[in-house]
Amino acid sequence: MSSTNEIRKGVVIRHQNDLFVVVEFQHINPGKGAAFVRTRMKSLAAGKVVEITYKVGESVDIVEVEFQTMQYLYKNGANYVFMNMNDYEQVEMNGDLIGDEAKYLKEGIEVIVGLFEEVPVSVQLPKKITYKVVEAPPAVKGDSASGNVTKEITLDNGLKIQAPIFIKEGEEILVNIETGEYSARA
Amino acid sequence: MTTVNFFKSSRDLSGWFCCNLHMSTWLDLKDNPRLKGIYDTRLKIIKSIREFFWSQDFLETDTPIAARYPGQEPYLNPMRTQIHNPSGAAFDFFLHTSPEFAMKKLLAAGYKKIFQICHCFRDEEEFGGRHNPEFTMIEWYRAPGELLEIADDTENLFKYLGEKLGVKKINYKDFKIDISGEWDRKSMKEIWKIFINVNLDDYLEIEKIKILVKERGFAVCENDAYEDLFYKIFLNEIEPKLGLEKPIFIYDYPAQMCSLSRLCDNDKRYAERFELYFGGLELANAFGELTDAECQSRRLNEDKKLREKLGKQSYPVDKDFINALKSGVPAGENYSKKAAGIALGVDRVVLLFSGAKDINETIFQSAKDQTEFDE
Numbered sequence: 001m002s003s004t005n006e007i008r009k010g011v012v013i014r015h016q017n018d019l020f021v022v023v024e025f026q027h028i029n030p031g032k033g034a035a036f037v038r039t040r041m042k043s044l045a046a047g048k049v050v051e052i053t054y055k056v057g058e059s060v061d062i063v064e065v066e067f068q069t070m071q072y073l074y075k076n077g078a079n080y081v082f083m084n085m086n087d088y089e090q091v092e093m094n095g096d097l098i099g100d101e102a103k104y105l106k107e108g109i110e111v112i113v114g115l116f117e118e119v120p121v122s123v124q125l126p127k128k129i130t131y132k133v134v135e136a137p138p139a140v141k142g143d144s145a146s147g148n149v150t151k152e153i154t155l156d157n158g159l160k161i162q163a164p165i166f167i168k169e170g171e172e173i174l175v176n177i178e179t180g181e182y183s184a185r186a
Numbered sequence: 187m188t189t190v191n192f193f194k195s196s197r198d199l200s201g202w203f204c205c206n207l208h209m210s211t212w213l214d215l216k217d218n219p220r221l222k223g224i225y226d227t228r229l230k231i232i233k234s235i236r237e238f239f240w241s242q243d244f245l246e247t248d249t250p251i252a253a254r255y256p257g258q259e260p261y262l263n264p265m266r267t268q269i270h271n272p273s274g275a276a277f278d279f280f281l282h283t284s285p286e287f288a289m290k291k292l293l294a295a296g297y298k299k300i301f302q303i304c305h306c307f308r309d310e311e312e313f314g315g316r317h318n319p320e321f322t323m324i325e326w327y328r329a330p331g332e333l334l335e336i337a338d339d340t341e342n343l344f345k346y347l348g349e350k351l352g353v354k355k356i357n358y359k360d361f362k363i364d365i366s367g368e369w370d371r372k373s374m375k376e377i378w379k380i381f382i383n384v385n386l387d388d389y390l391e392i393e394k395i396k397i398l399v400k401e402r403g404f405a406v407c408e409n410d411a412y413e414d415l416f417y418k419i420f421l422n423e424i425e426p427k428l429g430l431e432k433p434i435f436i437y438d439y440p441a442q443m444c445s446l447s448r449l450c451d452n453d454k455r456y457a458e459r460f461e462l463y464f465g466g467l468e469l470a471n472a473f474g475e476l477t478d479a480e481c482q483s484r485r486l487n488e489d490k491k492l493r494e495k496l497g498k499q500s501y502p503v504d505k506d507f508i509n510a511l512k513s514g515v516p517a518g519e520n521y522s523k524k525a526a527g528i529a530l531g532v533d534r535v536v537l538l539f540s541g542a543k544d545i546n547e548t549i550f551q552s553a554k555d556q557t558e559f560d561e
Contacts, residue, residue: 016403026312026315026316027311027312027315027317028316028421029261029262029311034260034261034411034413034414034417035261036417036421038421051422051426052422053417053418053421053422054405055405055407055410055414055417055418057407058405058407059405149219150219164217164218178544179543179547181218181220182217182218183214184213184217
């Protein structure tokens with residue numbers, strides 16, 4: 001058994017005989033009492049999301065997961081394909097399990113994949129990823145005056161985001177993966 | 187093989203991801219209109235809170251942030267600092283976790299309606315999410331005053347902020363929370379009946395609630411206090427459902443969780459305390475204040491002992507605070523009249539009104555922003 005201090009994004013917890021991967025966690029101090037950890041976890045079998053709150057210090061059944069640096073290759077139907085850069089072994093993971101962050105994947109980027117009994121259960125992306133801007137409408141004179149300080153641009157993996165009007169086609173930019181927003185020029 | 191051992195190196199993992207990219211919030215404010223909008227909302231909310239309380243004849247007080255004797259809450263961690271006089275003698279001080287003691291001393295000095303917006307500090311709290319170790323709090327007190335009046339003040343304050351910001355419904359998570367109509371007010375006992383069909387009266391003793399916690403499938407540890415067991419049920423089965431359509435005040439907490447509040451006149455098994463919830467998020471904690479000096483001194487000394495047992499920093503109970511209660515709060519009244527007060531998290535208010543995704547987005551240079559800059 002492990003302690004609640006080891007709860008992190010991507011760890012796998014056995015709860016009432018089912019396995020769940022932690023997608024979000026937060027320490028909370030209700031009122032003025034002891035601290036608790038609230039987790040949002042996704043069932044590895046059913047994909048359903050549950051919220052479970054543990055008292056800090058309570059023992060939690062965390063199962064051992066191996067973390068590997070892998071490269072994202074391509075999308076295969078509903079699955080995403082990753083390659084272990086040491087032995088060139090490939091693994092596939094369903095988009096539902098990756099969740100919303102799947103849209104930030106871009107060919108060739110390095111991610112950390114969590115493997116439970118050799119089956120991928122979680123993917124952690126870098127905090128910021130560099131993309132090339134493939135489409136950006138030119139800024140129109142008077143944009144700033146009318147309050148239009150951002151515009152929609154398209155990135156080299158097809159993702160569309162809002163960016164400042166000074167961003168041009170062909171430039172490389174950094175996107176903050178936590179918020180999905182423009183962060184800076186690369 | 188570049189296998190990362192997760193259990194040893196979660197810190198290394200985050201470092202792996204950082205790639206020397208610096209967060210600098212001023213740049214975010216400059217380039218990201220959404221974040222600029224959130225910060226603008228913050229400034230407007232702070233101004234409007236002041237306007238509201240001044241218009242209600244409250245006085246804005248100002249008390250030290252560095253305190254010699256902070257509160258004794260067993261699970262809070264005040265940040266210790268040392269101050270030296272010119273000859274080099276060192277004095278231990280603590281950054282306050284709340285201005286509560288100092289403001290109650292002002293009530294003893296004769297102030298009747300006071301408010302204060304200030305930064306508070308709690309060590310070992312989450313960097314982001316719903317917490318930052320340095321956060322902004324508003325506290326206000328009425329002496330004489332009733333808990334019910336504090337609830338009315340709170341509701342009126344949010345409605346005033348809603349008018350100033352043009353917001354009737356707050357979008358939080360997937361909820362649209364209507365702040366413009368009448369808010370919900372329910373006792374803890376009613377809430378347990380509604381959501382889990384349990385009569386809380388039957389579970390006010392530790393041995394009894396222990397059985398209920400096990401029955402409902404939660405772990406019971408040997409050292410669990412009553413409130414730990416209570417929260418295992420409350421946090422899992424009740425809190426996430428509170429205030430989804432309109433804000434709700436939950437009042438009358440079991441006496442075991444009285445903290446600095448007085449026990450209810452009509453039922454001593456419960457204490458005069460309420461918390462305010464929006465979409466499962468706790469915003470404020472209020473007390474019908476415990477003004478009995480002897481009882482307060484006893485409770486603080488018990489909390490101090492518990493702190494020592496838990497291995498927390500130990501410091502003396504603030505005797506000046508006990509003396510202030512002895513002289514009477516409200517001033518000169520010997521427990522004959524009540525006093526009430528509340529602490530409300532300003533960053534969380536900004537989070538709700540601005541639609542920020544994380545508390546860090548409501549704070550200029552949060553602990554996370556500043557520490558990530560170092561990496």
